[in-house]
Structure formats: C-alpha cells, structure tokens
Amino acid sequence: MTTTTTSHDLLHDFNVEFDTTTPGVARLADRLGVLLAQDTTFAIVAGTPAVAVAVVTLRSNVWYSGGVALLDEMYVVPDLRGRGIGSAILGRLISICAERSVELIEINVDEGDADAQRFYEHHGFSSTQTGSTERAFYYYQELSH
Secondary structure: OOOOOOHHHHHHHHHHHOOOOOOOHHHHHHHHHHHHOOOOEEEEEEOOOOOEEEEEEEEEEOOEEEEEEEEEEEEEOHHHOOOOHHHHHHHHHHHHHHHOOOOEEEEOOOOOOHHHHHHHHHOOOOOEOOOOOOEOOOOOOOOOO
C-alpha cells in the first residue's frame, strides 16, 4: 500500500520514478495551490488516499472556438496500474472538457514511453493529424528569469 496521500506527493513521485528533476513536494503544493485557484487549471484525483492524479490546463486557440485542454500530467502509482484507474480519470477528463465546451485535448508523451502511447491510443488519441501520416512533435524552450 502506498503512503502517498496528496496530488503534489503524486506529482513528485512521478518525476522521481522517471528520473526527472522535481522542485519537491512543498513547492509543488504551493504551485498547485496557485494554479488550481484559477479557472484555467483543474485536477482530477482518484482514491483516498490519493493513488492517481491528472492536472489539466485550458487555453484559447485560434483554430477552436471552444478552447483546448492540455493534460499536463497524469500519474497512477505503479502498483495500481492496469486496474482501470487511469481510464476512469481519462473518462472524467473528457466529460469535464465536454462540459466546458473544449474542442481539443492535447497530451505530450515521451518518445520512449510506449506504455503511455498505447494507453492514449487505446482511448482514441492520435499522434498524427487527420489525413496525415506524419507524427506530431513537441518542442519547447525554457526562458530564464
């Protein structure tokens, strides 16, 4: 049984599991507090204590009048994967987005994360645009302050 109880604990665990830098639980709690106070960010948490979390941001877009949602993070504790928790979270995400008139959901997945790619494709997501066979790529640039 996991001792993780909060969404910020889960997000920290996510980064630790995949050897990614994490700002730490306290800083994540502060950031989530600020973000979740806004209408443009929401989280879906499964379990008591929490065993899975999804964090979603909403934005406007020139191509969609109803807006776009970005699934920023989704994590299910490793020992509970494959039990439908992620699928339930994704289903809830789609329902919330439909209620908010979102027209597109975007997800960024690492190239080597074949399990996540299979999971999202199983749920109807694609790495190619309709009518194309070219995979989409995500580029970024961090700006220093």
